[in-house]
Amino acid sequence: MADLKVIAEAVIQGNxxxxxxxxxxxxxxxAEGVSPKTIFEDGLMAGMAVVIEKFKKNxxxxxxxxxxxxxxxxxxDRVKPLLLAAGSKxxxxxxxxxxxxxxxxxxxxxxxxxxxxxxxxxxxxxTDVAADVFVKKAEExxxxxxxxxxxxxxxxxxxxxxVDAVKEAGCKAKTIIGGAPVTQEYANEIGADGYAxxxxxxxxxxxxxxx
Ligand code: B1M
Numbered sequence: 637m638a639d640l641k642v643i644a645e646a647v648i649q650g651n652x653x654x655x656x657x658x659x660x661x662x663x664x665x666x667a668e669g670v671s672p673k674t675i676f677e678d679g680l681m682a683g684m685a686v687v688i689e690k691f692k693k694n695x696x697x698x699x700x701x702x703x704x705x706x707x708x709x710x711x712x713d714r715v716k717p718l719l720l721a722a723g724s725k726x727x728x729x730x731x732x733x734x735x736x737x738x739x740x741x742x743x744x745x746x747x748x749x750x751x752x753x754x755x756x757x758x759x760x761x762x763t764d765v766a767a768d769v770f771v772k773k774a775e776e777x778x779x780x781x782x783x784x785x786x787x788x789x790x791x792x793x794x795x796x797x798x799v800d801a802v803k804e805a806g807c808k809a810k811t812i813i814g815g816a817p818v819t820q821e822y823a824n825e826i827g828a829d830g831y832a833x834x835x836x837x838x839x840x841x842x843x844x845x846x847x
Contacts, residue, residue: 638665658679672722701749729757743787
């Protein structure tokens with residue numbers, strides 16, 4: 637019988653020092669009849685949860701998280717359609733992007749991967765995303781959350797433009813913001829629903845906002 641701890645370990649190690657990749661182990665578990673939900677919850681997501689916790693405690697850093705995400709991604713892509721077909725609901729739907737005028741995407745990608753690793757359905761719009769694009773995609777997908785990243789003080793005001801556009805459109809999505817120059821005070825000032833200083837906290841806040 638497939639050992640789900642081995643799948644979790646392959647994610648934690650980022651396939652390094654593991655005889656088989658997370659994807660290969662996932663294939664084996666599926667072939668043995670293990671449910672996609674069990675593989676996801678006790679293998680893939682459990683592995684990512686360990687990585688996120690270590691990242692939060694500064695026990696691992698961005699490169700390690702990205703290496704784990706690279707192991708997690710293909711295995712997740714394999715089980716995701718099976719989970720959906722079986723009626724599993726994602727933790728929440730998130731439309732994410734870096735705001736208009738801003739091309740920084742390393743932090744945004746980290747937040748995106750971390751949310752994905754905790755069961756959120758992610759629509760990543762990339763960088764330089766205008767307010768109307770955020771709102772349109774959120775309405776189209778019925779998103780619970782619009783997640784924005786900004787790394788430039790000059791692009792931070794775009795976050796307010798998005799928050800205002802969301803309200804004006806009567807869009808049900810809540811807003812969460814982050815990025816190096818962004819603060820809780822700024823989130824309060826512009827009326828965003830949430831702020832997170834890092835990817836691990838973004839997951840916690842996202843879970844609180846999607847109820
Ligand atoms: Co630029 N850059 N950059 N840059 N760059 C900064 C941000 C800067 C602080 C450097 C400096 O001057 N010391 C400065 C901004 C100054 C300011 O606004 N006050 C700056 C500048 C000025 C510029 C240009 C204008 C430079 C120029 O062309 N003259 C230009 C702007 C281009 C544009 O966007 N229009 C520019 C360009 C670039 C590169 C393209 C070369 C490259 C980006 C590559 C890429 O992203 N693909 C780049 C880089 C790499 C940086 C630095 C060095 C690193 C940013 C980074 O990736 N950090 C940065 C200086 C620095 O921060 N030391 C700098 C790592 C990343 C993991 O952290 O994004 O903060 P971060 O994400 C964190 C948290 O903030 C949080 O989670 C992550 C970690 O867990 N987080 C969220 C992020 N988004 C979140 C969203 C959330 C929640 C949490 O909810 C949705």
